[in-house]
Amino acid sequence: AGCSNEAVDLKKEEIEQLIVQLILDRVLKEEFQHTAYTTNAYVVLGPLWKPALQGNRPVKLTSAIHSQDSGDRFKSAKRNQMSNLEAKLDDLRRTISSRNGGVFPHAVLSTEQISLLNCHTPTTIAELEKLIGKVKTDKYGSDIIEVMRSETGSGKDSGDGAKRQKKDKGVVFVESSEEEG
Secondary structure (H helix, E strand, C coil): CCCCCCCCCCCHHHHHHHHHHHHHCCCEEEEEEECCCCEEEEEEECCCHHHHHCCCCCCCCCCCCCCCCCHHHHHHHHHHHHHHHHHHHHHHHHHHHHHCCCCCHHHHCCHHHHHHHHHHCCCCHHHHHHHHCHHHHHHHHHHHHHHHHHHHCCCCCCCHHHHHHHHCCCCCCCCCCCCCC
16 A cells, blocks of 8 residues: 555545544544533544654545445435434433533533444443443443444344454544543
8 A cells, every 4th residue: 555645635524534533543532621601622632643643553544435426415325324323422412411410411422432432333331331431331321322222223133243343453442531621
């Protein structure tokens, strides 16, 4: 595989996908700062930034190239399908946040954790705990698993091979405490 130093024009969606991948690869990380009226999210260097910058840890981003025939309809349908689970998890964290009064939505699940859940689609409490940690799993696990199962159509074991294959690609599971930032 040859590397090129040519400048590449990336679309907004591709840049967002790249940032999410860098967060998942722990090259970048999210930090949150709370104010009286809002919470600000920042992206800062993560624990694995140095090997990535030195070229010792490649960052791989896969994207499909569509023919002109399929047009934007296919891209937009795929994007909506991919983000449907993330949207449901975002709704869930807002619901849990309002139900538990005073808990910030990202303290329930961070955006990074939602992306991680979208990638790995856990359907058991044990799988979920590996991704988001014991504290959050104990507090919100049953609600999260319910959403995961309803969105992924779980109950079938046919998808387990694909899930294991994704997990075996050097993924680092992020455990976090109750408070983010």
